[in-house]
Amino acid sequence: MTNTISRRRSSGLRVYFLDDHQVHRIYFYRNGEVILACQSAWIERLRDIGSYSGEDMPGLTLSTEIRRSTKLNLTKGGHFYISSGTNSFYARDRTYDIYVDLAIGDCSLGCEQTVKMSEDDQGCTFHKVRSLTAIFDAAGQQNILVLVPNSQVVVPNAFGVKVAEIQKILNELGERTTNISVIVKNKKIIDLLVEAHAIYGSQSHEISSLS
Numbered sequence: 001m002t003n004t005i006s007r008r009r010s011s012g013l014r015v016y017f018l019d020d021h022q023v024h025r026i027y028f029y030r031n032g033e034v035i036l037a038c039q040s041a042w043i044e045r046l047r048d049i050g051s052y053s054g055e056d057m058p059g060l061t062l063s064t065e066i067r068r069s070t071k072l073n074l075t076k077g078g079h080f081y082i083s084s085g086t087n088s089f090y091a092r093d094r095t096y097d098i099y100v101d102l103a104i105g106d107c108s109l110g111c112e113q114t115v116k117m118s119e120d121d122q123g124c125t126f127h128k129v130r131s132l133t134a135i136f137d138a139a140g141q142q143n144i145l146v147l148v149p150n151s152q153v154v155v156p157n158a159f160g161v162k163v164a165e166i167q168k169i170l171n172e173l174g175e176r177t178t179n180i181s182v183i184v185k186n187k188k189i190i191d192l193l194v195e196a197h198a199i200y201g202s203q204s205h206e207i208s209s210l211s
Contacts, residue, residue, distance in 0.1 A: 003066060003079075005098060006059030007042065014056055015041040018066060024084035024095035026060070028109060028132075030102040032074040035109055036130060037149055041095075043136065045144035046129060049115050057136040057144065062106045066098065077101055107134040112148060121203065122160030126153045159203055162196035 005016045005023060016023040026038040038044075044054040062079055069080040081096045100107055110131030118125045128151035133143045156164060169189055176182045183189055 003062045003064060004059060005061075005066070007056070016043075016059060018081060018096060018098065021081070021093065022095045024086050024097050026098045026100065028100045028102055028107060029074050034074070035102060036132075036146070039147065039149035043132070043144075043146065045146060049129070049145065052117060059136060060100075060107075061135040062100065062104075064104060064106075072099075074099070077103065079104065079106075107132065109133075112151075114153075117152075121200065122163055123154060123156035126155065127151055157203070159196060159199045162192055162199060166192045166196065 002019055005018050005026070007013065007016055016026070023041045025041065026043065027034050028036045043057040043060060045057060047053045047055055064079060066079040066081055069082045072082055078101050079099065081098045084095045084097045086095045102109065110133075112128045112130055114126050114128050116124050117127045128148035129145050130148055131143055132146050133141060135141050136144075166189060169186070169192075170177045170183075173182060173186075
């Protein structure tokens with residue numbers, strides 16, 4: 001078995017392969033605990049902090065062989081792969097999960113950072129990121145930033161809070177929201193709409209005065 005996880009350039013696929021086995025997920029672990037799980041079947045770097053714009057890394061090269069394992073055991077140590085239990089979309093065999101042992105020293109992870117990724121009229125979206133140092137191609141060791149999966153947090157502003165309250169009421173009304181008269185007769189919705197409109201107008205004025 002090889003020590004290199006790579007993308008098949010000829011096929012144009014983003015997913016990685018270990019020899020002929022398609023990768024399903026890549027996990028980085030240490031001392032029996034998963035520290036970071038890639039949210040896709042490849043490693044993607046952030047081009048800039050605060051931007052979702054990314055760049056696929058061509059692969060990952062480790063110093064030791066990635067052995068096959070029939071069951072998940074994070075206490076044994078070493079790099080290994082196991083069946084993910086998911087069939088490959090591109091091949092007839094099953095896909096595999098790769099577990100990279102950080103204790104070996106091929107890869108290292110920095111501390112989590114929380115950064116603002118986007119902002120709109122309803123608030124800001126934050127995400128956690130970590131630096132990952134490893135050998136991704138022939139250029140040698142590189143340090144990149146990767147997103148921490150499931151770490152997104154949306155912080156609404158005053159307008160966003162009102163919009164969420166209105167949406168909650170509409171969800172509770174269900175199919176009746178297709179009847180405009182039901183919405184018009186709902187005093188709570190009308191009051192919230194008036195408040196939201198006032199807040200939005202105030203926000204728009206503040207932005208225009210700063211530009």
